[in-house]
Amino acid sequence: MKRAPAPDAGPAAASRIHDVAREAGVSTATVSRALRGLDRVSPQTRARVAAAAEALQYVPSPTAASLKSGKTGVIGVVVPFLTRWFFTNLMDGAEALLRQDGYHILVFTIGARGDQRTQVLDHQLLGKRLDGILVLSADLDPHEVALLAGLRVPIVTVGLDLPGCDRVGIDDVHVADTAMSHLIRLGHQRIAYVGGNPAEDVHIATAVNRLAGVTHALHRHGLRLDTRHASHGDWTVHGGVAFAERLFREQTLPTAVLAASDEMAIGVLYAARRRGLDVPHDLSVMGIDDHEMSFTHELTTVRQQVREQGWEAGRLLLDALYADGPPASRREVILGTELVERRSTAPPSAS
């Protein structure tokens, strides 16, 4: 507030609703009604108010409006990482939709579980600041869930289930089944799998469900996972590299590797190339997601529509926001997936 008004630019102080009222010769109540397009304002008055507001460069204070109305126009987006393809695409989709309706996005990056997360999702920081919450594939612990639920605002999740909350996602069992079935159909029998860590991803069923899909597909064809060829990574490229390096030390190698994420699959590709293995001749590699960099790696995968999921989540949240009163029922949107064949997979070589 000590910032002196610059002598060379615009109005020294922002104008308030009172100034507009005086300028237009009406009351503040009328200004408020006119500017927000409410009923019961004569066309002439509305025009006069609009002109006055324009002349005075009037911008309503969102703070004051929020204090009175209880609505902030802000949606909290809870996301583990800001730098990973999956999450940023979710955010992008959600933001695009929410912005159309004048909502703003407040970001809460909570990072990997167990870190300093309690500092991020803090009662103090969240309190009365948000109209709604989007939880984007963040594996919240019970305390965090309770914190969010205590806010008493609509919550929509993507990629996980929260009791009573609307939800968007894909069929993870099916997507993994599709991927594994493709490798089996090509003729592979010794297939390695690197999934997510079910112990870490307690609230995110992704790791569990994709493993289930993999197992289903194998069982259907009388196959099973070789424990020496199955492990879990952290969903990242480096996790995939680490998995592959362990794998390559085994006596018998698989003829194909399925990774639960494209990023891990790309890590496997990298490690394989480093070891001099020819993909797909010596080893087929397949992922799940269709990451933006999958095509440049010629990676066969099963595509999910990530941006669309964010978009749908935003839509569900808006619905909940406009329908005040408790929701009639819980809604679920499950988007489809699609096999994308590229050059990283082939039938096992005769050798």
Place this chain on the structure above:
Amino acid sequence: MKRAPAPDAGPAAASRIHDVAREAGVSTATVSRALRGLDRVSPQTRARVAAAAEALQYVPSPTAASLKSGKTGVIGVVVPFLTRWFFTNLMDGAEALLRQDGYHILVFTIGARGDQRTQVLDHQLLGKRLDGILVLSADLDPHEVALLAGLRVPIVTVGLDLPGCDRVGIDDVHVADTAMSHLIRLGHQRIAYVGGNPAEDVHIATAVNRLAGVTHALHRHGLRLDTRHASHGDWTVHGGVAFAERLFREQTLPTAVLAASDEMAIGVLYAARRRGLDVPHDLSVMGIDDHEMSFTHELTTVRQQVREQGWEAGRLLLDALYADGPPASRREVILGTELVERRSTAPPSAS
């Protein structure tokens, strides 16, 4: 507000400062002072207030506090895209730092220039909502600049210059010079270059500066850009692919390609492989950035520290926020860069 209080959970209504005051047997003023750690509160009183606040689950209303103080605790981050590596890493760095000081991040994704941007950076939406602004490599047009400047809050930019604003960045001329010099040192003489579009990136000197660095390096060695081998892309993988496909239709091919971004370089790699060219034997390819997927593509590049730039930008903004009153001087933080040699580059083959 019609949402009926759930019978099975917490307090029906959030408690206000008045409730805490009554519970602790003091005035609201004392509660305010005690809870915010101000002086002139006796230890006993402070403890009693703290206990009462705890018991009532009291959380101060940020809205009301903002209305009084004029501070919102919110920083606006203006960014072109939410889904690109460079921007998300900047955001991540900035958010990590700003959160330490209790600030929140409000995202403004403005997209490519000329789209529907005016709808995003709107006077109405920005007004009185932000304590400060971070402009992350967004090429604002004059109207948008005026809009932000009119907010009268501290602004820090990354990757561009705004009059009077603190700034973080790298030496783009130097980084491009380093890259081109590396190719020349390897023995290349016919080197193609795909840069950014200087016509589109008016306010971002990146395209211009990197081209300047490229030209400097060439001139120093008596070389120059073949206009048939130089063009501009849109910084993306697809832009790189498109450039390479045009390039490969030329009569004489270069022995090396430098791209102004790793994403474009990766596109060039992809197109080269599709065409059956062996990298680096038939063609050396080099980028700038050290994108997270560059090592999986074995791409030689010049690394810049992106997350660190976001972090530094946050730091500059905090400084400006704490030092009220007009800034004494304009500050610039220029971070270093580093050549990263991988397998996509080699001396030109004898053929």
Place this chain on the structure above:
DNA sequence: TTGTACGCGTTATCAT
């Protein structure tokens, strides 16, 4: 050290 009382800028209720 603590309490009283006013104001922040808007919206909503009730008159008119």
Place this chain on the structure above:
DNA sequence: ATGATAACGCGTACAA
């Protein structure tokens, strides 16, 4: 259709 006025919840002079 419009105006007067009371909240909204907190911070902070100023008084005690």
